[in-house]
Amino acid sequence: MEIARTIPELRQLLAAHAKPAFVPTMGNLHDGHLALVKQARLLGDATVVSIFVNRLQFLPHEDFDSYPRTWDADCAKLQAAGCDIVFAPRETDLYPEPQTFKMHPDPALADILEGQFRPGFFTGVSTVVMKLFSAVFSGHAAGVALFGQKDYQQLMVIRQMVRQFTLPIEIVGGPTCRAPDGLALSSRNGYLNETERVEAVQLSLALRTLASDALAAANALPAQLPGLEQRALQALAARGWRPDYLTLRRRADLQAPQAGDTGQSLVVLGAARLGTTRLIDNFEV
Known part of the structure; x- marks a missing residue:
C-alpha cells in the first residue's frame, strides 16, 4: 500500500492506471468504510482512499478540532482491506490558498433536511469532493467513486454534481452497514x-x-x-x-x-x- 501526501505524488502513483476506484473519507474508519473499499476493488484497477478532515463542511460550533484522527489504525485497516493508495493531504496541500471558489449545489436539494440544520454543509462537501475528484481522476477517461448510503442526501448531491458537470465518474452508493442491534455505523x-x-x-x-x-x-x-x-x-x-x-x-x-x-x-x-x-x-x- 502506497501513501501519497501531495497531489503530484498521487498523480504519479496513478499514472499507470486506467480506472481508479475512489473512496473519500475523513478517517476514523469503521466497517462501513471498509465495505466500500472492498467494493471498490471490484470496480477499478487501483483502489484509492482519501483521509482528510475537511474544515469547510463544519460549522463554527461543530467538532472539527475534536473529530477523531486515528491514522495508524486507519492505515492498518486499509492495508488489510486491500487498499492500493492512501491519499492523506495536509490542509495546505488541498487548500494552498483561501478557497474563494466554491461549489454551491442546488438549494432545492441541498438546503433542506441536513442543509436546513447545517447551513453551508453541502457547499463544503461539494467543494472538497470536486477538489478530490480533480486530484484522483485528472488524466483518466473513466473512474468510480463510492459513497455510503447512510449519508443519503450527500450521495444525491454528489450524483447531481457529477451529472451536471458531465464528469467521467460513476457514482456508486454502498449499503449502510449496521451493528447487530441495527444502529448505523458512524x-x-x-x-x-x-x-x-x-x-x-x-x-x-x-x-x-x-x-x-x-x-x-x-x-x-x-x-x-x-x-x-x-x-x-x-x-x-x-x-x-x-x-x-x-x-x-x-x-x-x-x-x-x-x-x-x-x-x-x-x-x-x-x-x-x-x-x-x-x-x-x-x-x-
Whole structure:
C-alpha cells in the first residue's frame, strides 16, 4: 500500500492506471468504510482512499478540532482491506490558498433536511469532493467513486454534481452497514457513552415505525404525513433525544410525497441528538 501526501505524488502513483476506484473519507474508519473499499476493488484497477478532515463542511460550533484522527489504525485497516493508495493531504496541500471558489449545489436539494440544520454543509462537501475528484481522476477517461448510503442526501448531491458537470465518474452508493442491534455505523458513534450506545438504536426504530405507519396510510398519506412525522418526533423526544427531523420523502428529489407515490419510491430519513452526539439514519421504504 502506497501513501501519497501531495497531489503530484498521487498523480504519479496513478499514472499507470486506467480506472481508479475512489473512496473519500475523513478517517476514523469503521466497517462501513471498509465495505466500500472492498467494493471498490471490484470496480477499478487501483483502489484509492482519501483521509482528510475537511474544515469547510463544519460549522463554527461543530467538532472539527475534536473529530477523531486515528491514522495508524486507519492505515492498518486499509492495508488489510486491500487498499492500493492512501491519499492523506495536509490542509495546505488541498487548500494552498483561501478557497474563494466554491461549489454551491442546488438549494432545492441541498438546503433542506441536513442543509436546513447545517447551513453551508453541502457547499463544503461539494467543494472538497470536486477538489478530490480533480486530484484522483485528472488524466483518466473513466473512474468510480463510492459513497455510503447512510449519508443519503450527500450521495444525491454528489450524483447531481457529477451529472451536471458531465464528469467521467460513476457514482456508486454502498449499503449502510449496521451493528447487530441495527444502529448505523458512524465515526461519531464513538462519542456515545455506554448508556447512550444502548439507546442509540431507537433512531432507526423510530424511522421504521414512521415508514410502517406511512405505508398503512396508503392513499391518505399526503394528508396524514405531517401528523405521523410529528408523532415520531414527539416519541423520540420523550426518550430524551433532541430530534432535528424524522420525515418521509421521495427518493427522486427528497420532496414530500404526493398522491400516487408508491412505497417503493420513498425513503425515511432522520437526524437527532442523543446527549452531545448527532446521529443520522435512513431507510428506503
